[in-house]
Amino acid sequence: MYPRLVFDLSKVKQNLDTISNLVKKGGCSLMIVTKSFCADRRMAELIAAHPGVDYFADSRIQNIKNYCDLPKETVLLRLPQPWEVEEVVRYADISFNSEISTIRLLNEEAAKQDRIHRIVLMIDLGDLREGLFFRERDTIYETVEEILKLSNIQLFGLGVNLTCYGAIIPKHDNLSILVQLAEDIRARYNLELPMVSGGNSSSLYLIEKGELPEGINNLRIGEAFILGNETAYGQCIAGTNGDAIVLEAQIIELKTKPSVPIGEAGMDAFGQRPVYEDRGNIKRAILAIGKQDADIDSMTPIDPDIDILGASSDHLIMDVTPSKKEYKVGDVISFTLGYGGLLKAATSNYVNRTYIGD
Numbered sequence: 591m592y593p594r595l596v597f598d599l600s601k602v603k604q605n606l607d608t609i610s611n612l613v614k615k616g617g618c619s620l621m622i623v624t625k626s627f628c629a630d631r632r633m634a635e636l637i638a639a640h641p642g643v644d645y646f647a648d649s650r651i652q653n654i655k656n657y658c659d660l661p662k663e664t665v666l667l668r669l670p671q672p673w674e675v676e677e678v679v680r681y682a683d684i685s686f687n688s689e690i691s692t693i694r695l696l697n698e699e700a701a702k703q704d705r706i707h708r709i710v711l712m713i714d715l716g717d718l719r720e721g722l723f724f725r726e727r728d729t730i731y732e733t734v735e736e737i738l739k740l741s742n743i744q745l746f747g748l749g750v751n752l753t754c755y756g757a758i759i760p761k762h763d764n765l766s767i768l769v770q771l772a773e774d775i776r777a778r779y780n781l782e783l784p785m786v787s788g789g790n791s792s793s794l795y796l797i798e799k800g801e802l803p804e805g806i807n808n809l810r811i812g813e814a815f816i817l818g819n820e821t822a823y824g825q826c827i828a829g830t831n832g833d834a835i836v837l838e839a840q841i842i843e844l845k846t847k848p849s850v851p852i853g854e855a856g857m858d859a860f861g862q863r864p865v866y867e868d869r870g871n872i873k874r875a876i877l878a879i880g881k882q883d884a885d886i887d888s889m890t891p892i893d894p895d896i897d898i899l900g901a902s903s904d905h906l907i908m909d910v911t912p913s914k915k916e917y918k919v920g921d922v923i924s925f926t927l928g929y930g931g932l933l934k935a936a937t938s939n940y941v942n943r944t945y946i947g948d
């Protein structure tokens with residue numbers, strides 16, 4: 591059935607091999623982040639079986655629930671919503687936090703469930719998403735002191751997230767602030783504080799350059815392992831595949847028509863006023879996939895001679911005129927995906943999944 595995502599499990603495994611070797615070379619434990627493919631169960635089983643992976647991580651507790659029976663520790667990356675602390679304590683071994691009121695709720699819930707819940711305290715080094723602001727030392731120390739009063743919470747580490755909202759690139763200098771802060775907290779409170787989590791796929795390049803500060807001992811990797819590129823500068827990572835997951839859709843109409851619509855132009859299905867390039871008469875393929883299933887700016891046809899003209903909610907329109915292949919109705923076109931494209935296709939209920947290469 592189409593449209594579908596095709597997971598090539600042998601390519602995914604190769605990516606895992608490469609990324610886990612790289613992360614271990616940097617002296618770090620590895621969290622594999624599963625949100626971009628909605629914690630797909632077959633993928634989770636493959637990841638759980640990999641000796642180089644230390645933790646499963648996701649931003650949503652629903653996804654973690656999907657694989658918390660598998661033999662890896664689980665980490666909730668997004669700050670817990672106060673209403674969901676019951677499930678967070680039940681299904682996540684560790685959660686990332688920045689609000690003492692939420693941490694207190696986790697503590698109460700952990701006491702109810704007779705567990706110790708571990709937390710990583712997030713520090714904002716300037717990307718301006720989550721975390722205690724790094725310049726406010728007093729607030730950080732006060733928060734640590736409050737956490738240490740809680741009987742069922744273990745302060746397990748510090749973490750930072752970069753290159754998300756503010757697009758700030760991790761460097762030796764900003765990550766060193768995190769390492770130093772961890773050292774200060776250890777000394778001041780006589781704590782072990784075992785984890786210093788130094789970011790996501792955008793931190794990987796520092797390992798290759800030998801610039802990841804000593805003391806960063808964990809990385810959380812999603813995009814780099816699934817799409818094969820680091821995300822600070824967008825470089826491909828040698829030894830990974832960018833096509834481990836591809837999206838396939840089927841042609842439902844193929845006709846030669848003009849390239850510019852005819853009549854008075856109003857707005858398209860999404861309220862935009864598009865502009866059309868005049869290519870003369872072209873061979874137009876309509877595929878049964880649309881904006882409800884796909885992010886058309888984040889998908890690239892594998893056939894290099896065809897391109898996407900546009901889409902509405904259920905139809906994708908392509909120009910296949912220059913292709914060496916003689917397309918016909920019923921043929922399937924394959925696309926590699928960017929991060930947004932994978933996220934959207936994996937989230938759509940209308941996109942099927944299939945697995946090859948295991």
Ligand SMILES: *Cc1c(COP(=O)(O)O)cnc(C)c1O
Pocket residue numbers: 623625649667668751789790791792810811812813814821
């Ligand atoms: C999504 C996410 C990651 C993974 O990011 P990638 O760029 O896909 O490696 C890591 N940490 C946090 C907190 C996240 O939300």
